[in-house]
Each structure stands twice: as C-alpha cells, then as structure tokens.
Amino acid sequence: MEPVLEVSALETGLHPAEATEWVVMLVSVGIALLGWMVARTFYLKNPALPERLKTRFRALYITLLNKYWVDEIYDMLFVNRTKDLGNFLARFDLSVIDGGVNGSAWLTRLTASVSGFLDYWFVDFAVRRSDLIYYMSYPMRRIQTGIIQNYAALTIAGILLLVSYFFMK
Amino acid sequence: MFHNHLLSVVAYTPMVGALLLLFVNKESKNFIRWFANIVAGVGFLVSLPLLTRFDVNAEGFQFIERASWIPAIGVEYYFGIDGISLLLIILTTGLGFLAVLSSWTAIEERVKEYYIFMLLLQTGMLGVFMSLDFFLFYVFWEVMLVPMYFLIGVWGGPRKLYAAIKFFLYTLLGSVVMLLGILALYFYNYKMTGVLTFSIPELQKLALPWSYQFWLFLAFFIGFAIKVPMFPFHTWLPDAHVEAPTAGSVILAGVLLKMGTYGFVRFSLPMFPDAVKDTASLNLSHFTFGLIHYRFGLLQLVVFLSIVGIIYGALVAMMQKDAKKLVAYSSVSHLGFCMLGLFALNPNGISGSIIQQINHGISTGALFLIVGIIYERRHTREISEYGGLSHVMPTFATLFLIITMSSIGLPLLNGFIGEFTILAGAFQRRISWGVYGCVGIVLGAAYMLWLYQRMMFGQITNPKNEKLKDLNLREFATLFPLVIMAFWIGIYPKPIFRYIEKPVNQIVEKVQPGFFSRQQQASQLPTADWRLRMAQGRTPATKQ
Numbered sequence: 013m014e015p016v017l018e019v020s021a022l023e024t025g026l027h028p029a030e031a032t033e034w035v036v037m038l039v040s041v042g043i044a045l046l047g048w049m050v051a052r053t054f055y056l057k058n059p060a061l062p063e064r065l066k067t068r069f070r071a072l073y074i075t076l077l078n079k080y081w082v083d084e085i086y087d088m089l090f091v092n093r094t095k096d097l098g099n100f101l102a103r104f105d106l107s108v109i110d111g112g113v114n115g116s117a118w119l120t121r122l123t124a125s126v127s128g129f130l131d132y133w134f135v136d137f138a139v140r141r142s143d144l145i146y147y148m149s150y151p152m153r154r155i156q157t158g159i160i161q162n163y164a165a166l167t168i169a170g171i172l173l174l175v176s177y178f179f180m181k
Numbered sequence: 182m183f184h185n186h187l188l189s190v191v192a193y194t195p196m197v198g199a200l201l202l203l204f205v206n207k208e209s210k211n212f213i214r215w216f217a218n219i220v221a222g223v224g225f226l227v228s229l230p231l232l233t234r235f236d237v238n239a240e241g242f243q244f245i246e247r248a249s250w251i252p253a254i255g256v257e258y259y260f261g262i263d264g265i266s267l268l269l270i271i272l273t274t275g276l277g278f279l280a281v282l283s284s285w286t287a288i289e290e291r292v293k294e295y296y297i298f299m300l301l302l303q304t305g306m307l308g309v310f311m312s313l314d315f316f317l318f319y320v321f322w323e324v325m326l327v328p329m330y331f332l333i334g335v336w337g338g339p340r341k342l343y344a345a346i347k348f349f350l351y352t353l354l355g356s357v358v359m360l361l362g363i364l365a366l367y368f369y370n371y372k373m374t375g376v377l378t379f380s381i382p383e384l385q386k387l388a389l390p391w392s393y394q395f396w397l398f399l400a401f402f403i404g405f406a407i408k409v410p411m412f413p414f415h416t417w418l419p420d421a422h423v424e425a426p427t428a429g430s431v432i433l434a435g436v437l438l439k440m441g442t443y444g445f446v447r448f449s450l451p452m453f454p455d456a457v458k459d460t461a462s463l464n465l466s467h468f469t470f471g472l473i474h475y476r477f478g479l480l481q482l483v484v485f486l487s488i489v490g491i492i493y494g495a496l497v498a499m500m501q502k503d504a505k506k507l508v509a510y511s512s513v514s515h516l517g518f519c520m521l522g523l524f525a526l527n528p529n530g531i532s533g534s535i536i537q538q539i540n541h542g543i544s545t546g547a548l549f550l551i552v553g554i555i556y557e558r559r560h561t562r563e564i565s566e567y568g569g570l571s572h573v574m575p576t577f578a579t580l581f582l583i584i585t586m587s588s589i590g591l592p593l594l595n596g597f598i599g600e601f602t603i604l605a606g607a608f609q610r611r612i613s614w615g616v617y618g619c620v621g622i623v624l625g626a627a628y629m630l631w632l633y634q635r636m637m638f639g640q641i642t643n644p645k646n647e648k649l650k651d652l653n654l655r656e657f658a659t660l661f662p663l664v665i666m667a668f669w670i671g672i673y674p675k676p677i678f679r680y681i682e683k684p685v686n687q688i689v690e691k692v693q694p695g696f697f698s699r700q701q702q703a704s705q706l707p708t709a710d711w712r713l714r715m716a717q718g719r720t721p722a723t724k725q
Contacts, residue, residue: 094627098500105497110416113351 427553530606
C-alpha cells in the first residue's frame with residue numbers, strides 16, 4: 013500500500029494521508045477480528061446458536077447460503093444465453109450455411125440430371141435407335157439396286173411423268 | 182551440389198521416400214512404418230540448415246533455384262523463400278514428421294498406400310511454400326489436394342466419402358477461380374511488358390490499375406478464403422477434420438489452412454495494395470435493393486468476415502458435442518485472428534498473424550493429436566463419454582492442459598504472443614477491431630476450458646474410462662516437441678520475429694508506401710502524446 017501512496021503523493025504534491033491509512037488498517041483488522049469472534053461463538057462456544065438464528069432469520073440464512081444467487085443470476089443472464097446463442101449458431105451453421113453448400117451440390121445434381129435426361133432421350137436416342145434409320149431406309153434400298161436397266165427404266169418413267177404433267181397442264 | 186539445391190532437397194526428400202516405398206512389399210507393415218518415419222525424420226532434419234543458413238538481414242528471396250521449364254509459355258522451375266515461407270516450411274516438415282509418427286498404431290489397413298500419400302502430401306505442401314513461379318505454385322497447390330483427398334476418403338471415419346468429395350470440390354472451386362486470376366495477371370503482364378512470365382517477383386512489380394486490382398483481389402480472395410477458411414466458406418472444414426484420420430487432421434489444420442493465409446500475405450497484400458486498402462468501393466444499397474445505404478470497401482468486407490469468423494467460430498465450437506468438431510471450429514476462430522492481423526496492414530498485425538499461424542499449427546496440431554490419442558483408446562469422440570480422465574492419465578492430462586492454455590493464449594505460451602501482437606496491430610488500425618478480437622479470446626478460453634473440464638476433471642463416471650492407459654513413449658514423443666515449441670515461442674519469440682521482420686516490413690511498405698518514414702517522423706515529434714503519434718503513423722514508434 014505504501015509505495016502506491018508515495019507515488020501519488022509525489023505526483024499530487026500532497027502529504028501522505030497517514031491518518032486515512034491508519035483508519036483503513038484498523039477497520040480491516042477490526043472486521044477480521046469480528047469475523048473470528050463470530051466464528052468462535054458459533055462453532056466453539058455456543059453451537060446451538062446458529063441453529064436458532066437459522067430458524068429465526070430463515071430468509072436471510074437461505075440468501076447467504078446461496079451466495080445471493082449471484083452464480084445463478086449470472087448463469088441465467090450470461091452463461092446460458094451465450095450457450096443458447098452458440099446452439100443457435102451451430103444449428104444455423106448446419107442448416108443455412110452448410111445447407112447452402114449442400115444445396116449448391118443438389119442444384120448441380122438437379123441440372124445434371126435434367127441434361128442427362130435430355131441427353132438420353134434426345135441426343136443419344138438418335139444414336140441408340142439407329143435401327144430406325146435402317147427401317148426408314150427400306151424404300152431407298154429397294155430402289156437402289158445397282159442394276160443399270162432398273163435405273164434406265166426409272167429415268168424413262170420419270171421423264172414420262174414430267175412430260176405428261178407438262179401436257180396435262 | 183546439394184548446397185545450391187537445398188530447397189529442392191527439402192521438397193523432394195519425402196517424395197523420393199514415397200517412390201522407394203512403392204518397391205516395398207505391402208505385407209511388411211512394420212518395415213514400411215519404420216521407413217516412412219525415418220524418411221519424414223530426415224525430411225525434417227534436412228530442412229534445419231535452412232534456418233541456420235538463412236540471412237535475416239538480406240532483402241528479397243533466398244536459396245534461389247531457377248531453371249527454364251516450359252519456355253514457350255514462360256514457365257520456370259523457380260524456388261526461393263523469405264522468412265515467412267521459411268517458418269511455414271519448418272512447421273510443415275516438423276509437423277509432418279510428428280503426424281507420420283502419430284499414425285503408427287492408428288493405421289492398420291493399406292499401410293503402404295497411407296504412408297505414400299502422407300509423404301507425397303508433404304512434398305506438395307513444401308512446394309507451395311517454395312514456389313516463386315505462379316504456374317509451379319498452382320501445380321503444387323493442386324497436387325496437394327490429391328493425397329489429402331485419398332487420406333480422408335480411404336482412412337477416414339464413417340462419412341469419409343462425403344467429407345473427401347466436399348473438401349476436394351470446394352477447394353478446387355476456389356483454386357480454379359484463383360487460376361483465372363493468375364492467367365489475368367499473366368496476360369496483363371504480357372500486354373504491358375511483352376514478356377511471357379509466371380515469375381511471382383516479376384509479376385509483383387506490376388502497377389495494376391484499379392479495376393484489375395479489384396477483380397483480381399476477389400478472384401484470389403475466393404481461392405484463399407475457402408482454404409483459410411473464412412466465414413462463410415468454412416463448412417468443408419468441420420467435415421474434413423472430423424472424418425480425416427488423426428494425422429490428416431493434424432496436417433490439415435497445421436499446414437493446409439496456412440496455405441490460404443500464406444496466399445494473402447504473398448500475393449493479395451503486396452500485389453493489390455489499393456484493393457486491400459479500399460474502404461469505399463462497395464455500397465450496401467446494391468445488395469439490399471436500396472434499403473440500406475452504407476459505403477464500405479474490400480478491407481471492411483474482409484475484416485468483417487474475419488471478426489464474424491472469430492466470434493461465430495468460437496460460439497459454434499462451444500456447443501459441439503464432438504471433441505474433434507470442437508477443435509475444428511476453434512480453427513475457424515483462430516484463423517479469423519490471423520486474417521484480422523493481416524488486414525490490420527501494419528507490421529504488428531502482419532507479423533502477429535504469421536506467428537499465430539505457426540502457433541495454430543503447434544497448438545491445434547497438438548489438440549488433434551490429443552483427440553486422436555483418446556480416440557484410439559475409446560473409439561469415440563463424444564465429450565460426454567469422458568470425464569475424470571486426469572485420474573487415470575496424468576501425463577496426458579498435463580500435456581493436454583498445457584496445450585489448452587497455449588490455445589487460449591495464456592502468457593508464457595505461444596498463443597499469447599500471437600494473439601497479443603495481432604490485437605496490438607488491430608488496435609492501432611482501429612480500436613473496435615481489437616475489441617471484437619478480445620471477445621473472441623474470452624470465448625476461446627470458455628470453450629477450451631469447458632472442454633478440458635468435461636473431459637479431464639471430476640470423477641470417472643463412465644466405467645469404460647477406468648482402465649485407460651496413460652501415454653506410451655511414442656505418443657509422448659509426438660506431443661512433447663509441440664509443448665516445448667509452445668513454451669519456446671511463448672518465452673523467447675524474438676528469433677522467430679527476426680526471421681519475418683524484413684519481409685513483413687517490405688509488405689507493409691508495399692501496401693502503405695511511406696509507412697516507415699511517417700512513423701519515423703512521428704517518433705521525432707517533440708510531444709510524447711501517443712494519440713498524436715498514433716494519428717501520424719498509426720503505429721507506436723517503439724519496435725526494434
């Protein structure tokens with residue numbers, strides 16, 4: 013205590029308040045002695061007294077026993093609210109933020125499955141059902157025989173058709 | 182010959198080990214274990230000469246190795262380190278060795294493949310920290326993902342595939358955006374100088390126009406912010422950490438996350454100085470349909486996300502029921518601190534951030550080892566399954582407590598040095614940033630101490646915990662070096678600060694030109710009024 017007061021005394025230019033210092037010292041020693049005496053009375057001299065005080069000042073006793081419920085109030089106001097916030101944020105993290113990440117993955121899978129559908133039923137369909145081309149080409153194959161007389165006959169038939177069309181008109 | 186190629190020797194020692202392992206019969210598991218441990222140990226030992234031969238007073242990069250690789254597009258094999266990368270390299274080799282050592286009994290299946298991937302991962306990470314060529318950097322950046330993907334996907338927990346794919350895709354998304362940024366830089370440089378080069382020191386000389394700085398910052402930001410990870414890009418991390426095997430989590434938290442912050446230090450800060458100082462280019466009304474008018478800039482955006490990460494990560498960590506998940510979320514909080522320090526943009530903030538990155542590697546690496554040790558005994562990570570362990574595992578309890586304290590930031594331990602320096606930097610920049618940071622420290626103490634109390638103190642309530650064995654020699658050997666390092670950095674961090682002083686000052690000078698001359702002027706002011714000095718230099722003048 014002394015050095016602290018000395019420094020402040022130097023800085024402020026006042027005399028060290030020795031009287032105050034003595035009062036503080038005596039009061040604190042006095043309080044300590046009082047506590048010691050009360051404890052001596054309660055635990056050694058008259059053990060029945062605390063019991064009587066307890067029944068007499070029940071409310072005071074319970075308040076003191078629970079340390080004015082400071083811990084409970086503190087828990088209620090700060091600790092549990094911080095935990096609530098933490099729980100809320102942990103849920104938020106899982107649902108909203110990670111949900112967003114998984115959501116983007118889901119979206120990618122969705123668009124992928126749509127384009128997969130289009131690919132399967134349109135683009136790949138033409139390739140997969142190449143037999144359709146085979147069937148569709150049947151008339152062509154009947155005409156395209158490779159025999160020159162057939163071609164000549166077809167040509168003549170075509171010319172006749174065109175000429176007759178010309179004259180009919 | 183090895184003298185001139187020290188970096189290559191350090192980088193490829195693990196890879197050579199991995200290649201040799203390919204020729205070993207996969208049934209001789211113990212030989213593979215011994216061999217991998219020795220390779221990892223040698224990998225650490227060969228990195229030590231870097232520390233002694235490094236010249237802390239020299240400017241620029243050291244141990245340079247440079248050779249043309251793909252001349253047609255100007256790609257070079259270009260290695261070189263400064264103090265920042267040096268510390269991260271030593272962290273990588275040291276932590277890598279401990280991670281390999283910790284997997285002796287944890288891995289029983291596919292032992293050979295496991296160690297090969299661990300060693301390859303090691304080379305990938307070292308390459309990232311050494312590369313001075315963007316192309317080479319990107320190659321290593323991607324190479325690193327592959328072994329990690331397999332480590333999580335093959336040796337992971339119940340949801341390993343989900344976690345591995347999420348990790349891979351998420352980080353790949355970020356790095357591809359970063360690749361766009363790299364290419365934009367490359368072609369802008371070509372347009373300006375007519376030289377095709379990916380050389381990082383060359384590209385750093387470019388004075389980029391504002392629009393380039395803005396968009397390139399964002400492109401790199403996506404890549405690095407996912408890696409760090411910053412809120413709200415962090416959700417791959419809890420999954421990957423929880424599912425990964427212990428050694429994987431150690432490396433993931435200890436080194437891989439530092440890639441993001443390293444990227445910010447190496448690229449974003451010195452290359453886009455206008456963008457990182459920007460405080461006015463964005464307006465909230467664009468995002469809120471004109472409802473709220475608030476002008477802010479990229480700086481506020483990053484700092485806001487960092488502070489949210491600090492507090493949010495801590496609060497979410499507090500309520501986790503899984504110990505590993507708790508440690509994972511605490512990483513989000515701690516990396517928020519690192520980001521806050523970086524974007525304080527002053528020497529204290531940046532050097533604090535780098536120290537804190539090392540610290541996080543030590544403390545969180547150790548925490549994952551601790552969770553791994555206990556998981557190996559009980560095969561559960563539920564916090565409620567434990568309690569009173571200090572009765573049966575006193576050595577474990579002691580080391581765990583020291584690491585807990587180091588993670589919280591107790592004086593005499595490493596976390597304090599990092600957090601204190603970061604907060605000093607943040608306070609100098611803006612008092613409110615420092616205040617929010619302090620809230621994170623309080624919450625950090627809350628979740629860590631609560632975790633420790635629930636797991637270690639009280640009576641043993643679960644009969645399964647009564648017969649748990651204390652640490653064996655190997656487990657002790659994995660944790661003890663980290664404890665030593667925690668104390669060393671906590672008590673005498675000066676050697677470590679000396680390694681990063683020069684590069685940090687260079688970065689600050691690049692971001693805030695004239696910072697140090699202003700500071701000098703301020704210190705010569707006749708008045709000792711610290712407020713005036715802060716206003717002048719935004720930093721106290723007392724830093725040797």
